Amino acid sequence: MTAAAAPGVHAPASRAVRLRWALSDGVALVGRELSRIRQEPGELIAALIFPAIMVVLFGYVFGSAIAVPGGGNYREYLMPGLFAMVTFTSTMAVTLRVATDASRGVMDRFRSMPTARSAVPFGHTGADFLHGALGLAIMAAAGLLVGWRAHRGLWPTTEAFLLLGLMRYGLSWAGCYLGLVVKNEHTADNLIPLVFPVTMLSNSFVPTGGMPKVLQVIADWNPVSALTAACRELFGNPAAPTADAAWPIAHPVAASLGWSLLLLAVFAPLSARTYRKRGR
Amino acid sequence: MADEPIVVAEALRKRYGDTRALDGLDLAVPAGTVCGVLGPNGAGKTTAVRILATLADADSGTARIAGFEVARRPDQVRARIGLAGQHAAVDEKLTGRGNLRLFGRLYHLSRREARARADELLERFGLADAADRQVAGYSGGMRRRLDLVASLILRPQVLFLDEPTTGLDPRSRGEIWDAVRDLVAGGTTVVLTTQYLDEADRLADDIAVVDHGRVIATGTPDELKSSIGDRLDVVLDDPGAAGGAADVLHRLAGAYPTLEGGRLSVPLPAGSVRLADVVRELDRAGLAVADVALRRPTLDEVFLRLTGTPADDTTADTPAGTDGTGAEGSAAVRAKETVR
Numbered sequence: 147m148t149a150a151a152a153p154g155v156h157a158p159a160s161r162a163v164r165l166r167w168a169l170s171d172g173v174a175l176v177g178r179e180l181s182r183i184r185q186e187p188g189e190l191i192a193a194l195i196f197p198a199i200m201v202v203l204f205g206y207v208f209g210s211a212i213a214v215p216g217g218g219n220y221r222e223y224l225m226p227g228l229f230a231m232v233t234f235t236s237t238m239a240v241t242l243r244v245a246t247d248a249s250r251g252v253m254d255r256f257r258s259m260p261t262a263r264s265a266v267p268f269g270h271t272g273a274d275f276l277h278g279a280l281g282l283a284i285m286a287a288a289g290l291l292v293g294w295r296a297h298r299g300l301w302p303t304t305e306a307f308l309l310l311g312l313m314r315y316g317l318s319w320a321g322c323y324l325g326l327v328v329k330n331e332h333t334a335d336n337l338i339p340l341v342f343p344v345t346m347l348s349n350s351f352v353p354t355g356g357m358p359k360v361l362q363v364i365a366d367w368n369p370v371s372a373l374t375a376a377c378r379e380l381f382g383n384p385a386a387p388t389a390d391a392a393w394p395i396a397h398p399v400a401a402s403l404g405w406s407l408l409l410l411a412v413f414a415p416l417s418a419r420t421y422r423k424r425g426r
Numbered sequence: 427m428a429d430e431p432i433v434v435a436e437a438l439r440k441r442y443g444d445t446r447a448l449d450g451l452d453l454a455v456p457a458g459t460v461c462g463v464l465g466p467n468g469a470g471k472t473t474a475v476r477i478l479a480t481l482a483d484a485d486s487g488t489a490r491i492a493g494f495e496v497a498r499r500p501d502q503v504r505a506r507i508g509l510a511g512q513h514a515a516v517d518e519k520l521t522g523r524g525n526l527r528l529f530g531r532l533y534h535l536s537r538r539e540a541r542a543r544a545d546e547l548l549e550r551f552g553l554a555d556a557a558d559r560q561v562a563g564y565s566g567g568m569r570r571r572l573d574l575v576a577s578l579i580l581r582p583q584v585l586f587l588d589e590p591t592t593g594l595d596p597r598s599r600g601e602i603w604d605a606v607r608d609l610v611a612g613g614t615t616v617v618l619t620t621q622y623l624d625e626a627d628r629l630a631d632d633i634a635v636v637d638h639g640r641v642i643a644t645g646t647p648d649e650l651k652s653s654i655g656d657r658l659d660v661v662l663d664d665p666g667a668a669g670g671a672a673d674v675l676h677r678l679a680g681a682y683p684t685l686e687g688g689r690l691s692v693p694l695p696a697g698s699v700r701l702a703d704v705v706r707e708l709d710r711a712g713l714a715v716a717d718v719a720l721r722r723p724t725l726d727e728v729f730l731r732l733t734g735t736p737a738d739d740t741t742a743d744t745p746a747g748t749d750g751t752g753a754e755g756s757a758a759v760r761a762k763e764t765v766r
Contacts, residue, residue: 167534174531181528182519185560251513255576258479258509260501261532 168262175269179276190280193239197232197281198288204228204351205292215353218384225294226306226377227350229285230370233310234345236281237317238338240274244325245334253421267326267417271318278314282307297382306380309402313373316409323417349395350374353386366392372401430493432457432615433478433584438487440473440639447473448484449639455617455632457583460610462630463619464725466733470639471619472512475588478617479509492583508577508585512592514569515576516561522572523548523557529576547575551605567598574605585609587618591625603629623725633725637733650728652696657721658683658704660690663714674711678704694720 183190201224209220247253247270256266296303328334347361348354348370354362365371375398378385394401433455440448448470455461465471476482478489480500488495494502516525523544530540548557551571561569570590577585587606591599599622606629610616620626626633627647635643635650643650658679662671665688675683675692678699683692701720708715 170534171532174528177531178517178520178528181524182517185519185521185524250518251511251515252517254481254511255509255515255529256532257481258504258507259529259532260504260534265532 164262167260168265171262171265172268172272175265176272176276178269179273193236193277194281194284197228197285200228200232201225201285201288201292208351212352214384215355215386216384219293221289221292222294222383223378223385224351225285225289226381226383227348227374228289229282229306229310229377230313230348230373231345231350232281232285233278233314233373234317234370235341236278237274237314237321238334238341239277240270240318240321241325241328241337242331242334243274244270244322245328246331248326248329249331263422264418267319267322267414267421270322270325271315271417274318274321275311275315278318279311282310282314294383295381298380302380302382305399306377309376309380309399309406310373312406313369313402313409316406316413319413319417320409323413323420326417326420344368345370348374349386354395355386363392366395369394369402369405371395372398372405374398376402430490431455432492433461433617434488434490435474435478436488438474438477438484438489440470440477440482440485446639448477448487450487451636451640453617453634453641455584455615457615458610458613459631460606460616460618460629462626462633463617463636464621464623464626464633464729465619465636467621469636469733471636472588473639474636475509475511475586475617475619479507479586480504481509505580506583508580508582509588510570510574510577510586510590511588514561514566514573516569516572518562519560521558521560522553522564522568525561525572526576526579530579533580535579543579547578551575552601565598567594567601570594570598570602571605574602578609582614584615584617587616589619589621591620591622599625623729627725635729635732643732647725651723651725654723654728654731655693655695655698657723657727658692658694658699659717659719659721660704660708660715661688661717662690663716667713670711671708671713674707674713675704678707693723 201221204224205221209224212220214220214223244253244267247256253266296306324337325334328337348365348368350370354365354371357365372394375385375395377383379398431454433453435451435453438448438451439446451470451474453461453463453474463471463474473482477484478491478496480496480503483497488497490496491503492506494506496503516522517528520528526544526547527540530543531537533540535543545554545557548554551574553568553572553575556564556568561572564572574587574590590606591602594602603625606616606618610629616629618626618629630647632644632646633650634641643653645653658675660671660675660683662668668685668688668690671690672683672685675690679692679694681692683690685691699720701718704718704720705715708718
């Protein structure tokens with residue numbers, strides 16, 4: 147009986163095979179996300195239209211009444227803020243996907259299969275990174291349409307997008323961890339609105355200078371602010387004068403890099419461990 | 427390991443906080459058989475399956491699949507098992523075919539093998555027509571079937587089915603049963619947990635009755651039924667004479683019968699009383715009989731006897747003697763309490 151079933155047995159033979167399988171599993175899981183998008187293009191379009199709507203909404207509705215301190219076009223001021231904001235808000239999508247997998251038993255199926263342990267969180271965050279890249283591209287296109295430009299040339303522009311991508315990847319891991327912890331798509335759904343205020347409490351839409359002192363401190367140390375300020379600097383977009391700014395606002399590129407690496411260092415091992423952990 | 431059962435659990439214990447989910451569970455399933463793990467809700471069935479399928483660690487005890495210790499060689503175990511659970515654990519946003527191809531890839535089949543295997547399984551389990559539709563649009567039965575099929579991609583040596591038909595309509599249940607029978611015919615060993623006794627009765631070669639985290643009885647369905655003996659049912663022409671008949675049956679069977687809807691019913695050790703004797707004795711007492719039968723107990727009765735809980739809500743105790751046959755009738759009702 148045992149021999150008859152043998153053609154099915156796929157147990158890892160060596161370290162090299164194991165590594166190859168881990169990579170192919172990761173690729174298969176990222177591919178899963180692409181297949182899902184193919185099945186439900188509407189969902190993707192909705193997700194991508196959202197940032198474009200934000201550009202119009204904030205750029206023209208609020209922008210019509212807001213003057214940038216120190217001068218400059220508000221839409222030029224706004225775009226780096228929107229890039230940063232979307233980088234943060236869209237992270238909840240990965241939480242939702244991971245939590246759905248966990249609550250529907252899909253995660254358990256993966257766990258009961260010879261699939262590499264590390265591949266599942268890597269697959270989810272990898273897929274989320276692709277979503278993020280696509281979102282940024284749409285956002286940039288919308289920005290270009292409303293008159294936003296990157297003024298400092300190829301390398302600083304690339305640097306800004308790399309910085310956004312890195313932050314997004316770090317946030318993907320944080321989102322993945324949250325999904326593994328809540329394990330319930332409805333809870334995850336309820337968490338989504340909470341991200342919004344966090345992103346608003348920053349320098350994305352207005353300078354922090356006019357905020358009450360407590361909020362100003364929080365806003366200055368909000369990673370969204372660092373990322374926004376870094377983008378403004380690298381794109382050469384107008385920024386409010388930073389005379390006695392907090393450290394992250396004065397050194398936004400370093401601060402963004404630091405936040406991203408911190409997120410990765412904390413949440414990648416946490417996610418991997420939580421996924422791996424058996425015994426529930 | 428020549429003759430070791432393909433699934434072995436020895437003294438598995440597992441606590442969740444203050445609850446003892448498993449309290450020294452033992453299980454041995456010979457290769458090529460179907461083991462029905464039967465128990466009320468919360469008996470520990472699912473916990474046992476989770477441990478055997480490498481999803482959870484036991485606090486103590488050991489489990490082996492095909493000779494590989496589950497806790498030490500989970501990778502070897504995972505390559506040999508399939509698990510279909512209470513959920514339809516498939517990606518709703520993908521098509522049926524997309525799901526099977528993905529899982530095939532994650533089982534490390536080549537792209538071509540994964541495609542071929544998906545097509546083959548979809549065809550074999552009657553899902554070919556729906557293969558290119560999104561799973562979100564599938565019926566409950568189709569989802570479960572897809573879930574089952576997804577656990578067959580590697581032709582597992584051991585298939586764990588955790589309440590595979592809970593919540594399904596009778597037709598879908600029948601389809602799942604057919605699929606399981608097919609697999610067993612092909613040599614797969616199946617560990618099936620269920621609360622449905624007819625399911626265990628139809629599919630299982632051996633049954634392990636689990637309660638409070640341990641196995642309290644094992645045997646074939648027949649052996650389990652024999653262990654609690656037969657039942658003698660008598661319906662009288664005159665329901666008012668139930669009291670007299672109860673005495674006669676007590677003399678024959680050594681216990682007072684219960685009265686339900688005009689039917690007197692008493693348990694008997696298997697083969698201890700002949701039907702002819704019953705008819706003769708009742709006749710001698712001047713009692714006219716409308717119907718008399720000796721019957722095997724159902725697995726439900728076995729289960730009720732062993733665990734003290736009905737198998738599911740629909741078989742909850744019906745009050746006896748509801749037709750109110752006067753003093754004699756209530757004597758039989760009282761007798762029911764003494765029988766228990």
